[in-house]
Amino acid sequence: MTFFDELRRFDGFDFQGFFASVTDADVSRIIAKERLSGMDYLALLSPRAASHLEPMARRAQELTIRHFGRAVQLFTPLYLANYCTNQCVYCGFNTKNPLERRKLSLDEVEAEARAIAESGLKHILILTGEDHKKSSVSYIADCVQVLKRHFTSISLEVYPLTREEYAQLVAAGVDGMTMFQEVYDEPVYLELHPKGPKRDYRFRLEAPDRAAQAGMRLVNIGALLGLHDWRQEAFFTGVHTDYLQRAYPDIEVAISTPRMRPHLGGFPPKVIVSDADLVQYILAFRLFMPRGGVTLSTRENAKLRDNLLPLGITKMSAGVCTQVGGRATGQEDTGQFEISDERSVAEMAEMLYSRGYQPVYKDWQYL
Ligand code: SF4
Numbered sequence: 001m002t003f004f005d006e007l008r009r010f011d012g013f014d015f016q017g018f019f020a021s022v023t024d025a026d027v028s029r030i031i032a033k034e035r036l037s038g039m040d041y042l043a044l045l046s047p048r049a050a051s052h053l054e055p056m057a058r059r060a061q062e063l064t065i066r067h068f069g070r071a072v073q074l075f076t077p078l079y080l081a082n083y084c085t086n087q088c089v090y091c092g093f094n095t096k097n098p099l100e101r102r103k104l105s106l107d108e109v110e111a112e113a114r115a116i117a118e119s120g121l122k123h124i125l126i127l128t129g130e131d132h133k134k135s136s137v138s139y140i141a142d143c144v145q146v147l148k149r150h151f152t153s154i155s156l157e158v159y160p161l162t163r164e165e166y167a168q169l170v171a172a173g174v175d176g177m178t179m180f181q182e183v184y185d186e187p188v189y190l191e192l193h194p195k196g197p198k199r200d201y202r203f204r205l206e207a208p209d210r211a212a213q214a215g216m217r218l219v220n221i222g223a224l225l226g227l228h229d230w231r232q233e234a235f236f237t238g239v240h241t242d243y244l245q246r247a248y249p250d251i252e253v254a255i256s257t258p259r260m261r262p263h264l265g266g267f268p269p270k271v272i273v274s275d276a277d278l279v280q281y282i283l284a285f286r287l288f289m290p291r292g293g294v295t296l297s298t299r300e301n302a303k304l305r306d307n308l309l310p311l312g313i314t315k316m317s318a319g320v321c322t323q324v325g326g327r328a329t330g331q332e333d334t335g336q337f338e339i340s341d342e343r344s345v346a347e348m349a350e351m352l353y354s355r356g357y358q359p360v361y362k363d364w365q366y367l
Contacts, residue, residue, distance in 0.1 A: 086196030166214035176218030226260035226269030254293025286312035
């Protein structure tokens, strides 16, 4: 059994009917509960719960401090390559977009790693676009050998792999993976992914299962907000996280909550997800999954990131560059998307200290 089977339980579920049945008394009762069910979580994502954000925020803050303290892990992404064989209509790396494609040589990876390591960061997330041949598993493993000299935790955000391939990279020194399902609604998923291997909805959906079975320590998932009804997508991301925590109790699970950003090709969001919607999502998730990590990226602007911090955020990116090799070479090519918060690692650390939080550069050592 995988999450694909679990998801089938919700086929034909009447979300609008459920939301219409939620009362203020239901929301207040759920906020006070110690352990929430999946349906409780869905009630907190309802339009009715949008007028209960203050008590939800108080509870979320209490739970976050109880389970994570006032500590926020900092990391940065490193784009190894931007080759891609897919045609996701919402992405600047779409294979049809006319941008210069490249991948870093191992010497360039070393130069990028040195540039990032100067900031003091010890956790890194490597990204490749999705091209199994140009950014092969053996290429990624070679890059990991270089990166291990500088970083103690290396996470992947690459195309979905087989269980054996995940195991190969775990053996090479990778300890975390991020896999965005993008859209949990399968018909919408197929509409937005017209060509390429990414059309295989199930293979992608089950990637976190395969990674966990292969020994990955940290599994981070998420939906890209703006592609479909955000309440449904937030719900499925939450129940996916809950499933992973129950099925693989020894792994650490986390979500990201990315909203669509401007990019080359300019596909507009199908659904506008407001700041208040994003807040409701993060609060509801924290109440449902008190020990689940929440990663907030630089897609959001500095002011919003600072304000969201106490509500349940546990990881933040800093010193971000979405271009391949943009740090060491200073080369300015087209990034995957535009970022909104350009603060350096030092500036992020200063912001955290000023608000009574501790920036964590390292909490894992690969032996
Ligand atoms: S979202 Fe990923 S798979 Fe899709 S076009 Fe962009 S880089 Fe390629």
